[in-house]
Amino acid sequence: MITTKDLTKVYRTRGREVTALAGVDLHVREGEVYGVVGTSGAGKSTLIRCVNMLERPSSGTVTVDGVELTALPGTEQRAGAELRAARRRIGMVFQHFNLLSSRTVQQNVELPLEIIGLDRGQRRRKAGELLELVGLADKARSYPGQLSGGQKQRVGIARALAGDPKVLLSDEATSALDPETTRSILALLRDLNQQLGLTVLLITHEMDVIKSVCDSAALMRGGRVVEEGKLTDLLATENSQLARELFPLGEFGHGHRGNTVLEITFQGDTSARPFVSQLARTYQIDINILGAAVETIAGRMVGRMRVELPGGHRDNVVPIGFLREQGLQVDVLDEKGGAAA
Amino acid sequence: MTWDQMLDLMWPATWETFQMVGVATVVTVLIGLPLGLLLVLTDKGGALQNAPVNRVTGAVVNLGRSMPFIILMVALMNFTRAVAGTTIGWEAATVPLTVGAIPFFARLVETSVREVDGGLLEAAHAMGGGTWTSVRKVLLPESLPSLVSSVVTTIIALIGFSAMAGTVGGGGLGFLAINYGYLRFETGFMWVIVAELAVIVTVIQLAGDLIVRRLTNRGGSGGTTRLLRSRDTPSEKDEELVLPH
Ligand SMILES: Nc1ncnc2c1ncn2[C@@H]1O[C@H](COP(=O)(O)OP(=O)(O)O)[C@@H](O)[C@H]1O
Ligand SMILES: [Mg+2]
Numbered sequence: 001m002i003t004t005k006d007l008t009k010v011y012r013t014r015g016r017e018v019t020a021l022a023g024v025d026l027h028v029r030e031g032e033v034y035g036v037v038g039t040s041g042a043g044k045s046t047l048i049r050c051v052n053m054l055e056r057p058s059s060g061t062v063t064v065d066g067v068e069l070t071a072l073p074g075t076e077q078r079a080g081a082e083l084r085a086a087r088r089r090i091g092m093v094f095q096h097f098n099l100l101s102s103r104t105v106q107q108n109v110e111l112p113l114e115i116i117g118l119d120r121g122q123r124r125r126k127a128g129e130l131l132e133l134v135g136l137a138d139k140a141r142s143y144p145g146q147l148s149g150g151q152k153q154r155v156g157i158a159r160a161l162a163g164d165p166k167v168l169l170s171d172e173a174t175s176a177l178d179p180e181t182t183r184s185i186l187a188l189l190r191d192l193n194q195q196l197g198l199t200v201l202l203i204t205h206e207m208d209v210i211k212s213v214c215d216s217a218a219l220m221r222g223g224r225v226v227e228e229g230k231l232t233d234l235l236a237t238e239n240s241q242l243a244r245e246l247f248p249l250g251e252f253g254h255g256h257r258g259n260t261v262l263e264i265t266f267q268g269d270t271s272a273r274p275f276v277s278q279l280a281r282t283y284q285i286d287i288n289i290l291g292a293a294v295e296t297i298a299g300r301m302v303g304r305m306r307v308e309l310p311g312g313h314r315d316n317v318v319p320i321g322f323l324r325e326q327g328l329q330v331d332v333l334d335e336k337g338g339a340a341a
Numbered sequence: 342m343t344w345d346q347m348l349d350l351m352w353p354a355t356w357e358t359f360q361m362v363g364v365a366t367v368v369t370v371l372i373g374l375p376l377g378l379l380l381v382l383t384d385k386g387g388a389l390q391n392a393p394v395n396r397v398t399g400a401v402v403n404l405g406r407s408m409p410f411i412i413l414m415v416a417l418m419n420f421t422r423a424v425a426g427t428t429i430g431w432e433a434a435t436v437p438l439t440v441g442a443i444p445f446f447a448r449l450v451e452t453s454v455r456e457v458d459g460g461l462l463e464a465a466h467a468m469g470g471g472t473w474t475s476v477r478k479v480l481l482p483e484s485l486p487s488l489v490s491s492v493v494t495t496i497i498a499l500i501g502f503s504a505m506a507g508t509v510g511g512g513g514l515g516f517l518a519i520n521y522g523y524l525r526f527e528t529g530f531m532w533v534i535v536a537e538l539a540v541i542v543t544v545i546q547l548a549g550d551l552i553v554r555r556l557t558n559r560g561g562s563g564g565t566t567r568l569l570r571s572r573d574t575p576s577e578k579d580e581e582l583v584l585p586h
Pocket of ligand 2: 044172
């Protein structure tokens with residue numbers, strides 16, 4: 001649905017050059033919620049703004065729903081007619097909502113419909129439906145200034161959906177909101193994704209956002225995607241940084257010197273099997289459980305456990321093999337607590 | 342002078358002042374508003390970015406702004422005769438008044454329009470809106486309170502300048518004040534006229550403030566700020582995520 005190929009963006013300001021994107025290949029499948037996460041300055045906003053050409057990439061291509069946007073004429077300040085038409089099918093929500101203070105909630109949602117050229121009656125009906133959808137039908141006549149942050153973002157989402165887009169772009173849509181409101185907005189995005197089959201590309205700096213709504217995720221650093229994939233696959237990938245971030249066990253103990261510390265990740269049905277006791281019985285070893293946690297990620301139950309086995313890595317090759325045969329993902333940690341190479 | 346004599350003189354002069362200021366205001370808004378928009382749109386990063394046009398427009402506006410009004414009146418004598426058919430009376434005074442007010446108002450428009458949050462323009466672009474959509478649906482309505490207050494400021498400035506124009510044969514209340522108060526030593530009458538001007542200015546200012554307040558009274562702005570930001574600002578939460586290296 002969204003594909004970028006070798007996307008780069010270099011900003012030139014007063015002689016200085018900043019490479020915000022250094023070759024990004026992104027592939028967002030139809031109907032999924034795709035999250036891009038990374039620290040501030042990683043290039044996330046630049047990436048999402050390149051997707052609808054608010055920012056013209058320095059090189060590379062962007063294709064949305066089969067249309068190569070980078071090939072359409074226009075400048076950053078002034079888009080050509082074809083690009084404007086393509087943008088009507090791409091919704092966008094913003095961190096600071098960007099609602100017009102001079103318009104009521106209803107009128108804000110009608111703005112994209114005015115641009116499309118619907119008549120008054122059609123606009124009113126459509127905007128009414130959208131406000132219903134986001135649960136704000138009773139606020140149609142209010143002004144944005146009279147709403148809470150969460151309500152403003154719901155208006156922003158209703159407005160973004162006005163052109164019946166197939167794609168919704170969200171740049172830190174929940175970053176200005178409190179945790180509870182964040183949860184409700186994320187739940188709304190998830191509902192829209194499922195009800196309307198909407199493809200969502202969202203940008204965030206919070207792992208919790210990825211964990212709660214995304215099917216896939218990419219980790220950005222220094223203008224590059226350093227890791228990406230479906231969350232379920234990432235969690236099954238050894239030494240995955242995203243998986244570690246999604247499911248941190250950092251505060252658990254690191255065991256004793258000379259012993260072997262394992263991190264075991266299990267998904268779905270494997271979590272029902274009593275592999276710890278099986279291991280202890282089969283190999284007659286004392287297993288020390290340092291910590292464990294179970295969470296729901298991308299709609300699946302995922303657990304991670306940190307255990308300590310007596311003896312060094314070499315002494316435990318066979319038990320580790322046993323665990324891997326059970327379909328478990330096993331990471332062997334070195335003494336400092338990081339994953340061993 | 343009796344009150345009746347004063348009133349007989351003041352009514353027509355007041356009416357002349359209103360005509361001068363009224364006509365000048367309408368023409369100033371009609372020309373100054375697009376001019377102010379042009380200054381914003383042709384600037385770097387604007388939808389109609391065009392450095393030569395922007396620089397020339399800016400220079401002309403600055404020249405108009407720095408020109409003393411009296412000099413403008415004299416310099417425009419021929420132009421005034423061509424437009425108004427005369428060089429004396431309120432009709433003639435309206436011409437330099439308007440020419441002087443246009444650059445003044447255009448700068449106020451420019452400032453007002455620049456105050457509109459860049460994020461709103463971005464939202465309009467993301468919806469597929471073009472330049473005209475940005476101007477008509479975003480820039481003008483969002484800066485309306487500020488534009489109205491610029492018009493009020495311009496009207497009040499025009500009243501002041503119209504009084505000055507009156508002193509050199511431009512008609513209106515200024516002419517009356519100078520002619521009777523100064524040249525014929527009717528100091529009392531002069532103060533009556535000054536008081537009238539003060540009342541007019543006060544009433545216009547209060548009415549303007551009322552309109553502006555009604556336009557703004559919508560529970561605050563749509564975004565969180567009306568700062569001059571063209572893109573999102575990272576929230577302080579941005580620092581919280583610490584990924585391992
Ligand atoms: N308009 C711009 N001009 C110059 N540099 C910019 C501009 N926008 C972003 N940058 C730079 O590009 C880099 C990536 O920024 P951004 O995409 O906003 O990161 P993120 O959204 O991940 O915090 C940063 O170093 C930032 O300073
Ligand atoms: Mg950002």
